[in-house]
Amino acid sequence: MSLRAGRTVRAPSARWVLAEPHRPVCITRQYDYWVKGCGRSGVVSVHSIENIETIHDGWGRFHVVTVSRGDGGTMLRQVEDHGDAVCVLPYDPVREVATLVRQPRIAPLFRGADALLLEVPAGLTDGEAPADAAMREVLEETGLQLGALTPAGSLWSMPGCATERMHCFLAAYSAADKVGEGGGVADEHEEIEVVELALTEADEMVRDGRISDMKTVYLLQTLKLQGIESGAVSRRS
Template sequence: MNAKILSVRFIHEGWAKFGLAKVRLADGTEAEREIEDHGNAVGVLPYDPERRVATLVRELRVPALYVSSEQTQLEAPAGIIDDGTPEENARREVLEETGIRLHELEPVGTTYSCAGISTEQIHLFVAPYRSTDREERGGGAEGEHETIKVVEMPLAELSGMADRAALRDLKTLTLVLALRLRHPALFE
């Protein structure tokens, strides 16, 4: 017997929806499970292969502030998919957050961000750029109160952070490791 959702009752519907699902488990018993749904997302690690740097962002993360007093964390630019393809959204998010206009995107994969609670699937990319691709200031979309700080750092330093378990954001860790695996010469 396979598990089956018997019913879903949403208890909050805002930017995200929070619900309770009644599930018949594979052994025939019934249980209740939580669901958080805010749509799918993209995450991108822009890197300059000539200068061997990556561009990341820092912005307020209230859940991290709540559980560990961390105001911000270093992370790859990311955002919710609005309209269009994951690739179109990836380019838009990077332009809004960092001011860099991307041309090429190298898909890394599509993963659940946390399948135990969230429906979000995140489309991950690494993307080369040149210093001439910086067209805007970055900092986030107007009116979204993101107050994003753009951080450009050497790939070797970013790789060292991954090795020391100093990257706290899972998508960023995944993207750094994927870039290092696919393009090891950039980290020498």
């Protein structure tokens, strides 16, 4: 498989109106960007966003985006925008355990699935640097005061319809780092149960589907690939 080289992207030709650096509010803009096709033809085509209409402005923003295709036609796409997010897998390499959280999630409930998901601590950056937001979320949700983070990638969580880029981290801890009860922030209506479990049990739960949250599976597998759960990687200070 081969990809043709891209060209220089043109600067935006329309005015931006911003409420926050990452949140455009009902604007019209035109710029070109390259989409590298990996299909049979390997064709690189030009698309441009011609218009963004905000149809809902709440916790997240929902936009209807008009896109000009490379063949001269147009199409509409709906985009949800709430900015960047972080997720962290806290693990104790000495006791070979991880701290996860269990909380109700409305989207699985909407689908008729089990609403109580076991997950790594996560949340929005709220304008902070990703590492700062990650440490804050872990403290709020688990009561752990982390001393260091190990970056594990920045990933698009649902690029087909959402702007969220998830900054992922691993974080070693010890029992001495437990400084609070956790449980989340009351005025955000968070209902969080803190769950510490053996890494071997977490691996089994991934295999049998009891852990089904994508970011959690990713970080547990990343930890496993790095050999941390077997003691190959020591605790970072």
